[in-house]
Amino acid sequence: MSTTTQTFDVVVIGAGPVGENVADRAVAGGLSAVIVESELVGGECSYWACDPSKGLLHPVHVHNELKAIPGLAKSASAPLDVDAVLAHRDRMASNWDDAPQVEWLNSAGIELVRGVGRLAGPRAVTVATPDGRTVRLTARHAVAVCTGSRAALPPLPNLEELRPWTSREATSAPAAPRRLAVLGAGVVAVEMATAWQALGSRVTLIAREATLLPRVEPFAAELVAESLRESGVDLRFGTTIAGAVRNAVDEVEITLSDGSTLIADELLLATGRAPRTDDLGLESVGLKPGAWLPTDDLFTVKGVDGDWLYAVGDVNGRALLTHQGKYQARIAGSVIVDRALQRGLDIRKWSRHVGTADLEAVPQVVFSDPEIASVGLTAAEAARAGRTVEIVDYQIGDVAGAFQYRPDYRGQARVLVDPARNTIVGATFAGPGVAELLYSATVAITGEVPLDRLWHAVPAFPTISEVWLRLLETHRDRAKEDSPS
Structure with a gap:
C-alpha cells in the first residue's frame, strides 16, 4: 500500500x-x-436532500394550485404523472453523477x-x-x-432487519410505495409526507408530539396539518413506535405506543439529525x-x-x-x-x-403545502428569552395579490416588533408562495430597519408582498388604540 x-x-x-x-x-x-x-x-443537499426533495415537491405544489385557478382547474383534474415527476427529481439530483x-x-x-x-x-x-x-x-x-x-435513528429493536428509509431513501426512491409510514413531526417528515401522498402513497404520519413542526409558530403548523389531513394523510399525534417487524411478504408491521397497529410497505424514520x-x-x-x-x-x-x-x-x-x-x-x-x-x-x-x-436571523422555508417561511424569533422563542415583543398578525388571503394568486387562498403572516428599538425581530409567513417573501423579512431584520423607514418600502399592487403594508397598518392602528387619549 x-x-x-x-x-x-x-x-x-x-x-x-x-x-x-x-x-x-x-x-x-x-x-x-x-x-x-x-x-x-x-454533498447531501445536491443528491439526497434539498435538490431532489424540491424536485418532488414543486410539481405537487403547482398541481395543487392549478386546481384552484379559474380556467385551469379542469386540466388539473388528472393525477400527477408520477414517472415524469420522478424523472424530474432525478435530473435535479444530476442523476447522482x-x-x-x-x-x-x-x-x-x-x-x-x-x-x-x-x-x-x-x-x-x-x-x-x-x-x-x-x-x-x-x-x-x-x-x-x-x-x-x-439521519439520527431511534433505538428500535431489529432496526437493520426493518430496512427503514431515512431522508436519503425518501428523496431517491425509484417508485412510490403503496403504503408509507413516517415517524417524525419535523421538516423531513412533513415534506416527504406531502410529496409521497400526492404521488400515490397512502401515508400515515406518527408524531410523539401533539403537533407538527414544533419549532414554528403554531398557526403555521396547524395550517399544514389541516392541509395534510385534507390530502388524505393519516396523522397520529401523541404516540410513537413501540415495535416493528418486516414480515414474510416484506411488509412492515408496526405497533404504536397507544396500542394501535398498522401495516406499511416502507417506514421512513425522520427523527432528527x-x-x-x-x-x-x-x-x-x-x-x-x-x-x-x-x-x-x-x-x-x-x-x-x-x-x-x-x-x-x-x-x-x-x-x-x-x-x-x-x-x-x-x-x-x-x-x-x-x-x-x-x-x-x-x-x-x-x-x-x-x-x-446564526444567532439573529436564520431564514428557513418548509416546502410543505402550504409553505412556511420564517426568520428570526418566534413568539415562543421571544418569551423563553425574556424579550418583550409586540405580535402583529394579518390574514394573507385578505390581500388583493393573494386573491389573484388563487381565489381560495389561506394563509397568515406574523411579525414580532421590538417596541424599544421599533424594529422587526421575527417574521413567519404561512401560505402558498410565501417562500418569496422571506428575503424581504431577512433584510428587514438583519438591517435592523426601523418601522418608520419600512413605511417607505412600497409593495407593488397586486402582489402578495402587499401584506407588509397591512402588517405595518395593523401595528400603527393598535398603537393608536393603546395610546392615552
Missing part, C-alpha cells in the same frame, strides 16, 4: 456546498486548498482527493482512498471540517468522536489549541440548513485567509468575520 504526502494552505474535509465554499474562498484569497470527499462531490461538480472544482483551482479523511493530529489529515492508498495531507494554516450531518464525526479522528486533537463540534462566531473549534481547526455547516450544530452553512463558509473563508495573511480581524457583530446571522 503506497503513501503520498502533500502540503496545502487549507485542507477541507467534506465536499458538500459548505466545503466547496470554504475552499473557494481560500483559493480566491490567494491560498492553496484541497478538498477530501468520501462520497459524491456536491458528480462529474459537473468535479469540473467546477477543477475550474476553481481546488484539488480533490477522494476517500475517507480523518484528523491525524494538529494540521494533519490522512485519507484512505478507494484504491487502498493512504494520502497524508498537511495544512499550513487551516483544516476545515465540513462533514455535515446524517446527528453530526458526521464518528470516524473523523477527533480523538487525535483531544475531541470526542461522534459529537457536534462547537465553535466561536468565527467558526474556530473550541477546545483545540491554536486557531487552525474550523467546523463549518451542519457539523457545528448552529443552524442545520444548507444556505446557512454556505453563509458560515463565506465567513470562515474570510477568517482563514485574513489570519493566514496576518491581517486583523473585525470581531464586531455583523462584520465579515463574525457569523452573527
